[in-house]
Amino acid sequence: MSLPSSFTRRDFVNGAALLAGAAALPSFLHAQARDSQNPPLPSSGAPLPVWEKPALPPGEPYRDYRPTITLNGSTLPFKIAEGVKIFHLVCEEVDHIFVPQTEWNQECRAYCWGFNKQVHGPTIECVEGDRVRIYVTNNLPEPTSIHWHGLIVPSGMDGVGGLNQPPIEPGQTFKYEFTVWQHGTFMYHSHHDEMTQMQLGLIGMFIAHPRTPSSSPPDRDYVFLLSEWKIVPGTRRPDPNEMTEFNLLTLNARAFPGTAPMLAKTGERVRIRLGNLSATDHHPMHIHGHTFKLTETGGGSLPMNAQTDFVTILVPVGSTRTVELVANNPGDWAFHCHMFHHIMNQMGHALPTVIGMKPGPMDQRIRKFLPGYMTMGQNGMAHMAEMHMKVPPNSVPMVGAPGPNGYITMGGMFTTLKIRNDLGKSDPAKGEDFSYAGWYAPPIGTQATLASAEELKKDLGIS
Numbered sequence: 001m002s003l004p005s006s007f008t009r010r011d012f013v014n015g016a017a018l019l020a021g022a023a024a025l026p027s028f029l030h031a032q033a034r035d036s037q038n039p040p041l042p043s044s045g046a047p048l049p050v051w052e053k054p055a056l057p058p059g060e061p062y063r064d065y066r067p068t069i070t071l072n073g074s075t076l077p078f079k080i081a082e083g084v085k086i087f088h089l090v091c092e093e094v095d096h097i098f099v100p101q102t103e104w105n106q107e108c109r110a111y112c113w114g115f116n117k118q119v120h121g122p123t124i125e126c127v128e129g130d131r132v133r134i135y136v137t138n139n140l141p142e143p144t145s146i147h148w149h150g151l152i153v154p155s156g157m158d159g160v161g162g163l164n165q166p167p168i169e170p171g172q173t174f175k176y177e178f179t180v181w182q183h184g185t186f187m188y189h190s191h192h193d194e195m196t197q198m199q200l201g202l203i204g205m206f207i208a209h210p211r212t213p214s215s216s217p218p219d220r221d222y223v224f225l226l227s228e229w230k231i232v233p234g235t236r237r238p239d240p241n242e243m244t245e246f247n248l249l250t251l252n253a254r255a256f257p258g259t260a261p262m263l264a265k266t267g268e269r270v271r272i273r274l275g276n277l278s279a280t281d282h283h284p285m286h287i288h289g290h291t292f293k294l295t296e297t298g299g300g301s302l303p304m305n306a307q308t309d310f311v312t313i314l315v316p317v318g319s320t321r322t323v324e325l326v327a328n329n330p331g332d333w334a335f336h337c338h339m340f341h342h343i344m345n346q347m348g349h350a351l352p353t354v355i356g357m358k359p360g361p362m363d364q365r366i367r368k369f370l371p372g373y374m375t376m377g378q379n380g381m382a383h384m385a386e387m388h389m390k391v392p393p394n395s396v397p398m399v400g401a402p403g404p405n406g407y408i409t410m411g412g413m414f415t416t417l418k419i420r421n422d423l424g425k426s427d428p429a430k431g432e433d434f435s436y437a438g439w440y441a442p443p444i445g446t447q448a449t450l451a452s453a454e455e456l457k458k459d460l461g462i463s
């Protein structure tokens with residue numbers, strides 16, 4: 001085939017994408033797609049970069065993949081033109097709510113930086129072999145650029161400002177275009193003035209579904225992006241200079257009690273994709289009532305015989321981890337980071353501990369100078385969460401939420417997996433109600449209870 005001299009390799013790839021859209025692909029290409037996930041290291045020579053392979057026809061939701069669910073967030077819409085999926089991200093300041101107001105707590109919100117009027121950015125979803133074109137408009141007061149974290153793209157599309165491209169100046173729109181020849185859980189984030197921009201929220205998730213899945217998709221596919229913030233109580237702007245003392249730990253930019261629960265019907269397979277773009281903290285994410293299998297790292301899927309069972313999976317900074325479980329144990333199950341300070345909201349971390357202290361007459365003496373003073377925390381902190389103390393504006397210190405059996409004393413990176421025998425419709429596109437599922441009622445004999453006097457006497461000899 002003769003080509004005009006100006007015809008570039010990129011044009012060829014684009015042309016091939018169009019051709020691919022017109023005809024079914026030979027099966028060996030599908031096989032290559034699968035193999036590309038875990039290719040053997042070459043013994044010599046350089047392999048063809050995966051992004052050079054011609055694109056396949058755009059994958060479509062409910063035909064080629066079951067869409068993921070980004071609780072408290074959304075999925076970025078796209079349109080298809082000439083065999084390419086076209087997305088548009090707009091970087092801008094967003095007045096973001098971390099914890100909505102309830103009768104138990106005031107709201108906590110702050111001016112962050114996000115995409116398309118939300119924090120974090122909407123989840124980008126595509127299918128292995130898709131060609132994607134992503135326009136990025138910068139409405140921030142400083143230059144930015146976007147990096148596609150974990151995706152194998154041409155160097156000039158990698159999005160490191162100053163290295164791979166000129167920064168996107170305020171008011172400009174840049175175009176990124178590449179073919180996704182991987183499947184798995186990836187991320188996107190600003191890669192310019194990284195400390196400020198990522199810590200103010202310019203991060204999001206990027207999901208690529210397999211073109212030819214090796215197994216049926218899970219019934220529910222949840223996506224969480226983990227992050228951490230420093231919002232001094234009483235202020236409305238996260239502090240991007242903070243290095244260690246983060247006081248708001250978030251799942252999809254919400255802190256409990258602002259996090260929505262995951263739902264599942266008994267027996268369903270649940271996938272949970274976790275990305276961590278916190279500034280400095282790794283998060284050991286822990287599930288109750290089940291074990292889950294680690295099925296993916298940020299580098300791709302693990303072979304079946306390497307999918308180990310865990311109850312806590314560490315998600316390091318700059319990484320993704322995907323786990324799967326069978327929801328075979330009905331109930332309300334905690335899912336949370338196991339760092340104790342990551343399941344609480346704003347608190348003075350520099351406070352001296354007063355646990356075990358006996359204030360005696362000291363409180364009365366101090367009240368002469370500070371009316372209403374009361375030493376708190378000498379018996380632990382749980383009671384403080386329930387007291388509705390007057391707190392600084394725009395803060396949720398020590399806030400948890402009322403549960404069915406008293407007060408839940410956790411905040412931050414905490415949500416629940418609610419498993420029920422019947423949840424109604426199971427498909428969000430078909431009208432599933434993702435609102436509150438109510439509390440689980442344990443069958444008689446399956447809940448911890450206050451020991452009776454007879455039991456204490458019979459079993460422990462205590463009377």
Ligand SMILES: [Cu+2]
Pocket residue numbers: 249281282283284337338339342413
């Ligand atoms: Cu954590």
